[in-house]
Amino acid sequence: MKITQEEVHRIARLANLRLTAEDTARYARDLEEILDYVDQLGELDTSGVEPMAQVLHEGNAAPLRPDDPGRSFEQATALRCAPLSGAGHFKVPRVIER
Amino acid sequence: MQNYRKLTIESVRQGLLEGRFSARELAQEALRTCEAGNGDSGVFLSFTPGRALAAADRVDARIAAGRDIGPLGGVPLAVKDVIMTEGERTTCASRALENFVAPYSATAVQRVEEAGAVIVGKTNCDEFAMGSSNENSAFFPVRNPADPERVPGGSSGGSAAAVAGGCTPISLGSDTGGSIRQPASFCGAVGIMPTYGRVSRYGLVAFASSLDHIGPFSRTVRDSAALLGTIAGADPFDSTAANASVPDYAADLSADVAGLKIGIPPEYFADGLDPAVGERIEAGIGRLERLGCRTRKISLPHTRYAIASYYLICTAEASSNLARYDGVRYSKRSERSGTLSDMYRNSRAESFGPEVTRRIILGTYVLSAGYYDAYYRKAQEVRALIARDFSEAFAEVDAIITPVSPFPAFKLGEKTSDPLQMYLSDIYTITGSLAGIAGMSVPCGRSPEGLPIGMQILTNHFREQTMLNLGHAFELDGGFES
Numbered sequence: 001m002k003i004t005q006e007e008v009h010r011i012a013r014l015a016n017l018r019l020t021a022e023d024t025a026r027y028a029r030d031l032e033e034i035l036d037y038v039d040q041l042g043e044l045d046t047s048g049v050e051p052m053a054q055v056l057h058e059g060n061a062a063p064l065r066p067d068d069p070g071r072s073f074e075q076a077t078a079l080r081c082a083p084l085s086g087a088g089h090f091k092v093p094r095v096i097e098r
Numbered sequence: 099m100q101n102y103r104k105l106t107i108e109s110v111r112q113g114l115l116e117g118r119f120s121a122r123e124l125a126q127e128a129l130r131t132c133e134a135g136n137g138d139s140g141v142f143l144s145f146t147p148g149r150a151l152a153a154a155d156r157v158d159a160r161i162a163a164g165r166d167i168g169p170l171g172g173v174p175l176a177v178k179d180v181i182m183t184e185g186e187r188t189t190c191a192s193r194a195l196e197n198f199v200a201p202y203s204a205t206a207v208q209r210v211e212e213a214g215a216v217i218v219g220k221t222n223c224d225e226f227a228m229g230s231s232n233e234n235s236a237f238f239p240v241r242n243p244a245d246p247e248r249v250p251g252g253s254s255g256g257s258a259a260a261v262a263g264g265c266t267p268i269s270l271g272s273d274t275g276g277s278i279r280q281p282a283s284f285c286g287a288v289g290i291m292p293t294y295g296r297v298s299r300y301g302l303v304a305f306a307s308s309l310d311h312i313g314p315f316s317r318t319v320r321d322s323a324a325l326l327g328t329i330a331g332a333d334p335f336d337s338t339a340a341n342a343s344v345p346d347y348a349a350d351l352s353a354d355v356a357g358l359k360i361g362i363p364p365e366y367f368a369d370g371l372d373p374a375v376g377e378r379i380e381a382g383i384g385r386l387e388r389l390g391c392r393t394r395k396i397s398l399p400h401t402r403y404a405i406a407s408y409y410l411i412c413t414a415e416a417s418s419n420l421a422r423y424d425g426v427r428y429s430k431r432s433e434r435s436g437t438l439s440d441m442y443r444n445s446r447a448e449s450f451g452p453e454v455t456r457r458i459i460l461g462t463y464v465l466s467a468g469y470y471d472a473y474y475r476k477a478q479e480v481r482a483l484i485a486r487d488f489s490e491a492f493a494e495v496d497a498i499i500t501p502v503s504p505f506p507a508f509k510l511g512e513k514t515s516d517p518l519q520m521y522l523s524d525i526y527t528i529t530g531s532l533a534g535i536a537g538m539s540v541p542c543g544r545s546p547e548g549l550p551i552g553m554q555i556l557t558n559h560f561r562e563q564t565m566l567n568l569g570h571a572f573e574l575d576g577g578f579e580s
Contacts, residue, residue, distance in 0.1 A: 008459065011459050011462050011463050011466065012459065014462050014466060015417060015421075015446075015458050015459065015462040016421075016424075016439075016442045016443050016446050017443065017446055017447060017450075017455060017458065017459070018443040018444060018446070018447040019447070019455075023452075023455075027455070027456060027459050030456055030517055030518075031459060031460060031463065033517075033518050034409065034460060034517070034518055034521075035463075037405075037406060037518055038406035038409065038410055038473065038477075040402075040403065040406055041403055041406050041407065041410075041476050041477065041480055042476075044400075044403060044479075044480060044483070046476065046479035046480060046482075046483070049479040049482050049483060050479075050482060051475050051478030051479050051481075051482060052478050052479075052481040052482035052485055052532075053308065053478055054308050054338070055294040055295065055308065055338075055485075055533075055534030055559075057295060057340050057342065057559060057560075065334055073201060073202075077201050078201070078427075080199075080201070081198060081199070081201060081427065081428035082426065082427055082428060083425060083426075083429075083430065083431035084431065090426050090427060092426055092438055092441065093435070093436065093437055093438045093440075093441050094438075095437075095438050
């Protein structure tokens, strides 16, 4: 399947990535090659096959625990990992004009 | 210290209890050994001397008080840098997390430390565990201890090389499509991908959540059995961690494998397999037959579709998991100013290397409107067929023997230009990953150039004991090199 550079741009926007023109051309080629390869899955008739999203073991499906409050991070611990924080918050560029 | 590079869990224990060395002396020797060669080998991304000496002192205090030192007491251990270690840098070999200090430890890390292990450092790997050669590390590559011109395999290349190269007796890695087994094979170590859910993923930085595992590396099968037994088991912080009880793998280890039924799938010995590798694996199968195993041909007919299924599923999951690196909460933020949206895009562009970017793009594409059914859903249906192949095979046999990789370690730079060719090299390991079964690489001799070759032992869900027993019998029968 032909993958255009516009298509790669669209995908990069969805994924919040910024690509140079050179990267865009390269990823368009790579994507095309990989998608051509995976097209062989079309040879298989999978009608009636339940898709396998997880490895589930018998007797282990979604084990539940009591809903008791427990220890979690202190606010300061969580904020310590942030590149920019202040007054107990993560700081980001302004999104609403005054 | 004599023979530091050949230590095992048991020889550390004996040395400590007989007073031949203290845990502190051993930790210092470990740190010296690991740091000394690192400029050339690239095995470690960081060292954790404070943590190591504190852990060693706790072991020495227990010895002084006449208390038990724990199953891993005093044993130096290296941890792949995608596994969280509280208070230590955990970078995933990515610019995104270059300065990230983990606020908590993975459950596996907590368990090894409670068992007395001494963590000496964090090992290099492919960025976010995406790669088969360790060349995707954002910082520097790892060199294979058997030949520094060659890659150690990936993505857990540092953890494999740490053990095979004599830095630490045991290490932790992660395996999504072969990332423990393939570097174990390339470097000549024992490496295990446990059953999916056998070991908690809490604190393992997520790549593809339905495929990710933490697992052990070691020099002997017994040490991997002990390390696996320590880290396995249910965990309230990971709902996919299985409730099944954990056997004492090391205590139950038995070299009596007579009568076990072994399946040999011809699909794994077809075109593309290096003849030298095929020959070693055939010889390994012959040794198991002489130990009394009964071998027979089995068929895993959907093997040829595994790469396509795997690379659709793992990239889809990766694109979703890696959305969290937004430059706000803990990952790199770009210095370039702009709107919030510019900040996200610039930060992510500066965070991810080419392979990670490629996988996010592919994963986003296959999950995007109009393509989901054709790619992602189809891949999951094929995954179900591959899992069914294995469950049918395991109705007939106790274990399956295959090569780990089609070829021994290749040279640095040899395969970096063609991503699809690199993906194709994962063929023998990703089938087991998709099915969620257990798999292990044990050293099975060397190629004519002297490069290690690994033999893969696959067993059904939670049948790690059978896998370990086979590996153990193989090891005792003349050692790994014969």
